[in-house]
Amino acid sequence: MEWDWTYTGEILPDLLNGLRVTVTATIAGYAIALVLGLVWTLLRRTPSRIVNQTVRWVTEFIRSTPLLVQLFFIYYVMPTFGVTLGPLVAGIIGLGLHYSTYTAEVYRAGIADVPKGQWEACTALNLPRSRTWLDVILPQAIRRVVPTLGNYLIAMFKDSPLLLAINVLELLGTAYQIGAQTLKFLEPITVVGLLFVAVSVVSSILVRRLEKRYATY
Amino acid sequence: MPPTEPTDTPSPSKAGDAVPRVSDAPGIRFEKVVKRFGSNVVLRELDFTVAPGERVTLIGPSGSGKTTILRLLMTLEKLDDGVIWIGDRPLWHQDKGDGKLVPAGQKHLHEMRKQVGMVFQQFNLFPNMNVRRNLTEGPVRVLGLSKDEANARAQELLELVGLSDKIDDHPARLSGGQQQRVAIARALAMRPKVLLLDEVTSALDPELVVGVQDLLRDIARQTDVTLLCVTHEMHFARDISDRVLMFDQGQIVEEGPPEQIFGSPSEQRTRDFLQAVLAT
Numbered sequence: 001m002e003w004d005w006t007y008t009g010e011i012l013p014d015l016l017n018g019l020r021v022t023v024t025a026t027i028a029g030y031a032i033a034l035v036l037g038l039v040w041t042l043l044r045r046t047p048s049r050i051v052n053q054t055v056r057w058v059t060e061f062i063r064s065t066p067l068l069v070q071l072f073f074i075y076y077v078m079p080t081f082g083v084t085l086g087p088l089v090a091g092i093i094g095l096g097l098h099y100s101t102y103t104a105e106v107y108r109a110g111i112a113d114v115p116k117g118q119w120e121a122c123t124a125l126n127l128p129r130s131r132t133w134l135d136v137i138l139p140q141a142i143r144r145v146v147p148t149l150g151n152y153l154i155a156m157f158k159d160s161p162l163l164l165a166i167n168v169l170e171l172l173g174t175a176y177q178i179g180a181q182t183l184k185f186l187e188p189i190t191v192v193g194l195l196f197v198a199v200s201v202v203s204s205i206l207v208r209r210l211e212k213r214y215a216t217y
Numbered sequence: 218m219p220p221t222e223p224t225d226t227p228s229p230s231k232a233g234d235a236v237p238r239v240s241d242a243p244g245i246r247f248e249k250v251v252k253r254f255g256s257n258v259v260l261r262e263l264d265f266t267v268a269p270g271e272r273v274t275l276i277g278p279s280g281s282g283k284t285t286i287l288r289l290l291m292t293l294e295k296l297d298d299g300v301i302w303i304g305d306r307p308l309w310h311q312d313k314g315d316g317k318l319v320p321a322g323q324k325h326l327h328e329m330r331k332q333v334g335m336v337f338q339q340f341n342l343f344p345n346m347n348v349r350r351n352l353t354e355g356p357v358r359v360l361g362l363s364k365d366e367a368n369a370r371a372q373e374l375l376e377l378v379g380l381s382d383k384i385d386d387h388p389a390r391l392s393g394g395q396q397q398r399v400a401i402a403r404a405l406a407m408r409p410k411v412l413l414l415d416e417v418t419s420a421l422d423p424e425l426v427v428g429v430q431d432l433l434r435d436i437a438r439q440t441d442v443t444l445l446c447v448t449h450e451m452h453f454a455r456d457i458s459d460r461v462l463m464f465d466q467g468q469i470v471e472e473g474p475p476e477q478i479f480g481s482p483s484e485q486r487t488r489d490f491l492q493a494v495l496a497t
Contacts, residue, residue, distance in 0.1 A: 115341075117337060117339050117341035118341060118343065120291075120293050120337065120341060121337065121341035121342070121343065123291065123292060123293055123330070124291055124293075124330075124333075124334065124335040124337075124341075124404070125354065125355035125359065125403070125407060126327060126330045126331060126355065126359045126407070127354070127355065127358055127359060128327075128358070128359070131354075131358045135343075135346075135354060135358070136343050136345070139345040140343075140344065140345050143345065
């Protein structure tokens with residue numbers, strides 16, 4: 001089998017379009033994961049047992065079931081409850097929800113890492129609860145977990161091809177479609193691999209830079 | 218019973234002071250205070266009084282409950298039993314009108330904490346904020362000062378502690394002694410009437426201790442706060458305090474002016490303790 005450069009050139013625009021969808025889904029999903037994860041963590045710390053235990057079991061449940069099952073649930077099952085979502089939106093919500101249970105754990109560890117003395121200094125200054133969290137605890141906790149959070153961005157990016165199972169025309173889905181039409185899989189699938197490597201490597205470098213920047217005050 | 222009003226009893230002054238110190242700072246009174254950690258009873262029905270504006274140093278072996286007393290006053294530890302009065306109000310309780318005291322809510326604690334400030338052994342500055350922000354956070358967020366007012370106060374206090382040039386630095390860039398000076402300034406920025414010093418020089422390198430102690434001596438001279446100090450530095454205790462309380466196992470073993478406690482202690486346990494501390 002010979003590598004066909006003209007064919008590669010022809011399919012490249014479509015593949016880049018697919019990559020655009022992949023990146024969009026990853027970034028949007030990641031934004032949801034970052035915010036929702038923090039919400040889970042804070043809810044788990046509320047004194048209300050009903051709230052914190054419910055959140056605990058819901059997140060445990062989401063974390064312990066496969067992302068693919070959740071995507072199917074959101075895309076194919078939710079419509080029976082009257083919630084119909086487009087494939088991309090369903091995919092973004094699925095990714096975000098699933099990964100929020102991981103980021104929640106990351107935040108939790110980060111908050112636990114903030115020394116007790118910081119809380120005590122807040123009490124001694126008489127800072128209200130909200131200020132203690134917003135000005136003192138969270139900035140320190142998040143700084144500590146930037147590298148770990150960055151790694152989840154890359155992990156999520158690599159999980160995004162699962163979205164093809166709910167008809168999102170992301171990178172791999174596009175490549176598969178092209179291959180199925182032309183019966184030439186070598187070039188599209190190889191290019192997909194290369195594009196994934198390229199984006200992952202670039203993001204790793206960015207994450208490492210962030211890590212360095214946040215390592216010291 | 219609340220401690221007596223400041224005007225009735227001028228706080229005890231050190232021999233040699235021309236004028237007895239009169240303070241509008243509140244006095245403190247512990248009434249049968251109990252504090253346990255698990256099955257370990259740290260304070261056992263402790264009673265003692267601090268006059269308004271008085272400077273009291275707590276000494277004693279570690280585990281004797283000295284730090285716990287400060288932490289109860291700062292509401293960092295919960296009270297198990299008894300009553301702590303700051304001025305004429307109970308710190309941990311609310312009067313329901315009929316003289317009966319019930320455990321206080323957050324609002325009451327917030328109100329009472331306004332009078333109290335604390336400096337910690339480990340400084341506990343906020344590493345994510347520069348020095349300016351460390352000093353203005355409380356005044357702006359709690360006291361409701363404008364940014365400009367808080368800034369002016371911060372600059373004034375940094376001048377007092379001799380660190381005006383560090384206002385834009387982060388704590389990590391300061392030495393231990395400098396961090397503790399900032400922490401002292403941060404506590405003072407809240408204008409507390411009761412100041413708690415918890416082994417504030419214990420974490421410092423030996424050559425930095427004297428500078429911080431000199432600063433605290435100056436502050437003690439210039440303000441009229443009620444001061445409670447836990448320290449292992451006996452000459453510092455001698456300089457700064459009107460009265461020294463010797464603690465052992467959650468009880469006051471002996472108390473008196475520093476000259477007496479350090480010069481001619483009457484209790485064997487005090488003598489043993491002083492000998493052990495001074496030997497190191």
